Amino acid sequence: MDSTATGMRTHEIFIDGVRQVFHVAGTGPVCVAHSGGPGIAWEYLRVPSLEQRLTMVYLEPVGTGNSGRLDDPRDYRLDAYARFLHGVVEHLGAEKVFLLGHSHGGFVAQRYALDHPDRVAGLILFATSPVTGEEFWNSxxxxxxxxxxxxxxxxxxxxxxxxxxxxxxxxxxxxxxxxxxxxxxxxxxxxxxxxxxxxxxxxLLAWIDPMRGEEPAPFDVRDALASIAIPTLAITGAHDFICGPRWSRMLHEGIPGSRLIVLPGSGHMCHLEEPEAFTLAVADFTRASVPGAR
Incomplete structure (x- = not known):
């Protein structure tokens, strides 16, 4: 499928018999973007300015949009989202990809980077956290x-x-x-x-994740962060009510050599409130992470 009006190409593949839809636009190193929610339509995460520097691959996460639905609602877990992400990475055929995960998509990105570090050129943890649980939600x-x-x-x-x-x-x-x-x-x-x-x-469209993002235990990869040797950028807005600077700083302090950027005029959606600063931060990071890039 092809959407020529926007220069975006739409593709579908099947993973374990379930349809996975994704959209491709731009040129340059491949960056796969996983939206948040869980259950939010992917379009809000599109960043056309990044498409001038990167080949952006936007997933429609399983259970949303035109992607398929899982037979057992109890299967909407991080390992399932990561499995479908891996299917797309494998299909793209790139040796390594940049991975941008926003909010809950950042949980998926962390899980994927820990499980498949050899497939990730760089990790962009956008308005996310290495932990949830009671303290996270109370905050x-x-x-x-x-x-x-x-x-x-x-x-x-x-x-x-x-x-x-x-x-x-x-x-x-x-x-x-x-x-x-x-x-x-x-x-x-x-x-x-x-x-x-x-x-x-x-x-804006949304679909209820039957598990509401809940896992058998609260998401917590803090003890594993030190093992991440992938170039990593943690970026969030100073006014993000749910995944603000405290949690991005935790990522930065836990991942060796990572960068931290807090955009002062943004909340949870830096790419929409401060698009130029967000694009520059991501572009500088990806360029620095590619050997020989200018």
Whole structure:
């Protein structure tokens, strides 16, 4: 399949009999991008400015969009997402790829890098964390509660804490999509300062991951970070309510030789709030990680 209007090519393969859709655009070293959620449509993560420097491969994670669904809802685990990611990497045929994981996609990226270090040229951990659990979620919920105080002049902000709880309780894909669109401002330092985000918000789609991202035990790879010898960039926004500087700093301190960048005017979506700074950071990192690159 091909989408010539945007210069993006759409492909599908089958992994363990399940359809995996991904999209390719750009030129240069291959960078596979795994979106977050889990369950958020991939389009929000597209970064056209990076496509001028990298061959960007955007996955539609299994269980979302045009990709297939798993027969057993209990199978939506990190190892499953990583298995489908590996299938795409294998199909691309590149010896090594850069891997960009956003939010929950960053959990997948960490798991993949630990399991397949020989296939990763560089790791871009975008607004993510090496650990979840009670402390992680308590911190996020405290930031949600403080959101109206940060935006006292915005009437919409006052309802965000209640709306966030509604999103957590959504029982259908349609309800989840509606709730996610409503709470989207939480994910920005100042959503209302960016009029260009309105179409993205209106078109955002989401599918409920039956496991809601939960694993048999909370995600925690802190003890394994020191074994990551892959060039790594940890990047987040200073105002990210869920995966902010504390968690990116933890990644940076745990992964030898890693870089840390905190963008001062961003929340969870640096690539949309500070696109030039985000693109420059990723481009500089990938260029420095490729021997002989200029």
């Amino acid at each position: 996020a919920m405290a930031e949600v509660a403080r959101f109206p105080e940060r935006h006292p002049g915005r009437p919409e902000a006052a309802g965000m804490p209640d709306a966030f709880q509604e999103a957590l309780a959504a029982g259908t894909d349609e309800d989840y999509t509606t709730a996610l669109r409503r709470i989207l401002p939480l994910y920005f330092a100042d959503y209302w300062a960016h009029e260009e985000l309105a179409p993205m918000r209106a078109g």
